[in-house]
Amino acid sequence: MPDTVIQPQIPTTPVTDEILKKLHAIVGDKGLVIDEQDKKPFVTDWRGSRSGSASVVVRPASVEETSQVVKLCHEHGIAIVPQAGNTGLMGGATPWPTHRGIVLSVGRMNKVLSVDPVGYSMTVEAGCILQTLQETAAAHDRFFPLSLGAQGSCQIGGNLSTNAGGVQVLRYGNARNLALGLEVVLPNGDIWNGLRALKKDNTGYDLKHLFMGAEGTLGVITKAVLKLWPAAKDGATAWLAIRDPQAAIEILSEAHSASEDNVESCELMSREATDMVLRHIPGVQDPLKADTPWYLLMQWNSSRPRSEGAEGMAEKMEQFLGEQMEAGRVLDAVIAQNESQSRNMWKIREGVAEAGRAEGPGLSYDISVSISKIPEFIDKGIKAALEILPTLRPHPLGHIGDGNVHFGFGAPKGMDRPTLQQYAPAVTRAVNDLITSMAGSISAEHGIGIEKLDELQHYRSKIELDTMRTIKRALDPKNIMNPGKVLRLS
Template sequence: MPAAFPSSVPTIPTAPLTARIRDALRAIVGEKGLIEDEHGMQPYVTDWRGLLVGGAGAVVRPGSTEEVSKVVRLCHQHGVAIVPQGGNTGLMGGATPWPAHTGILLSLGRMNRVFDVDPVGYAMTVEAGCVLQTLQETASQHDRFLPLSLGAQGSCMIGGNLSTNAGGVQVLRYGNARNLVLGLEVVLPNGDVWDGLRALKKDNTGYDLKHLFMGAEGTLGIITKAVLKLWPAPKDICTAWLAVRDPSAALEILSEAHAASEDNVGSCELMSRSAIDMILRHIPGVQDPLRADTPWYLLLEWSSARARRDGTEGMSEKMEQFLADQLEAGRVLDAAIGQSVGQSRNMWRIREGAAAASRAEGPGLSYDVSVAISKIPDFIDKGLKAVLDILPSIRPYPLGHIGDGNLHFSFMGPVGMDQQTLNQYTAAITRAVNDLVTSMGGSISAEHGIGIDKLDELSHYRSKTELDIMRTIKRALDPQNIMNPGKVLRV
């Protein structure tokens, strides 16, 4: 696939890695922590989508916070740029170096220790290179629940999740990644270490510094450790797949589901029939839970930490009664409730397969946007019309976390159209979608961040005051612009 770097390249530091600096790096991280050959560096400098391939003088893989600090201090002394990277699963190019990058790519993958699990205090202290799914499983072993859940959870790392303020399918109930954090440890651009690893729910001693670094995409510092919040493990879960009348009905269903479930709605995912069909074409082993004559579906999950007891009404019984009421009201046209873990998992595999299926389907465009929940139906109607007016043969497949107002407004190119031809329409479609989002008081990036891909879009849509504040913070912490330069902001 062709490279997709913006034509307007930001100014980034280009200090080279001299032989002396390389020797110093090797002394810090050892031979196993330094990759210098082009073949070995290729997986690190190529983004997960295969769209961007950047450059690097070396890949450095420290094994501890002390080593990160020494590496960053060395780079700071010599003006060498640093691109931090976790699992390299981002969708905006935030962890991919620009082609002109001559500095290092700092991978946190070796820093994967769980230091402490406190089931009584509902907290876990971990290193940034821990894979998200490993942390979910560790919490589960202590009868606790880490709610951050993403399609890439088998390979993404918690440091990257926090640096991008990742979202996922549980935001409706538990919030974004920043809401799951009690404390952080961060290596600053000059190599100093800020130790904010406090497992406190109340700490009102000045600025809440941890929030500076979550969502900053590694431009202000490198997250090396985190204290994460945990919750009681769910004991009673019910997953349902609904054919719904339209997006307005989906929102009405969600609104009534909160009370009907006794405030136990965990996830609410809207899916178009076109998206489901695409996923079924490309993801092996998944089954269509419900083939109904409607363009819209809802994946709805309720969960409770209270185990169901014999003779009592559990989530399944509550869901059955709720769906019967919704069928009678005409909002739900048909429904299937997962009767086993396998059936429920199949429903989730469909939702989680969207990204992989879209890559297999061919050239496309995707917009990670958010608007107020009540405005989603209007946005879908107006957005589809605006895009189809530009390219009538484009194939829409919207889906998303409508419970938190986040829609992945996605399109596949017309059948037979290659990426180069589709690119001729991209600018006009992007402007139409983002103008509409902005006019409705929404955000052009709900959960995927800015990275490289939305660098110019951010500067177009955020106010001068907002941009000035962000640049002031960036210059204060990183005056040399060595920390993930050319991402999020042009400075």
């Protein structure tokens, strides 16, 4: 929680007038943000719950400019906070309040450099908006599967740096599974060019995986070679009222074969989370006004066009859902009849984070356990939290196909944020202890950033922490690259 993390030691070398002139010489007028009001979006996190400071925001327009900026900072020991779309939830792209260095934004590096539809890849700059990449792939009859609620504003450099997850991980994997190669500016300013569109390259350590998930602590991702897939030609989306979370994982288990391995997404939604979106997100309709506490959003997609007279995805899904109703797992269901209805279903799922922000104070945990343990975790986790604060309002949901649950709680009615924060450490310890006892992860896809700095220190083994520190010190001995994020160095 924001109020409980003790700030680590970070470099506090200021940006002098002389350094500012040198930065201006590298990036020009368009590449510097100096005015305090203009800097505010870059030093405040997406939720508005955490803010820091920076002497200047630097926006290079190329990898060469990025390299020169980083070399200058390295020479003078000036701290750098790399930033892409600034949509993260853990404060990884937000400077600490004592930060006296720069925020380095990759947003001006936003070109799609090449698309290879035959080889199923595209090469892009780090500042490309995720939705732009999805649309670019679609224009070439290809599909880029990374999909998350912030896709209209998040940038691919940040997606890769945080190893973003999203709603299609169960079929395509996390962001690190979607990249063939990277270009990275290292903490000393050197450029590592690993832009190879190779699926097989066994020549020693696979360096790209060092930088994906490191949250900018080991370097600045400036370009990437991304994998593409065939575009979907036949799909079906359904909103199901289900018996309980155990039914959800059983439905998913049987859906893989029923869909001929075409399950693309499977999202568990609680009634509380659904109602929260309906309250706060304009234009959203309840697809199924069923009186049940649990729902499932499921999408099947096939790259094979439906042939005339043949059974398509919608027909297969309808038959499957009928069987699940007979088994007592599905209580009611609706299959989207058009793109508008499908989009409405997805808007409910994608609107949860925004609705949660509008709802007011809350606690949120991004956890993962093995898929078969999800029902047990939800049951025990809610009980553990309510033992500490019985009036908490649980609204769990998750990407159950990959074991990821967003385990959220709204504050009791009328309780303000400072009061809720008094309970946060105890709830956090209870939830994370349960996760650890079930061999799960305290951060499934959102990363560590600032928010979970101490939790990582508490739950990861000494060997793991020492190995991560060794890597950090080897690549960034001056500790200038996103210092004080992910890992405490002492």
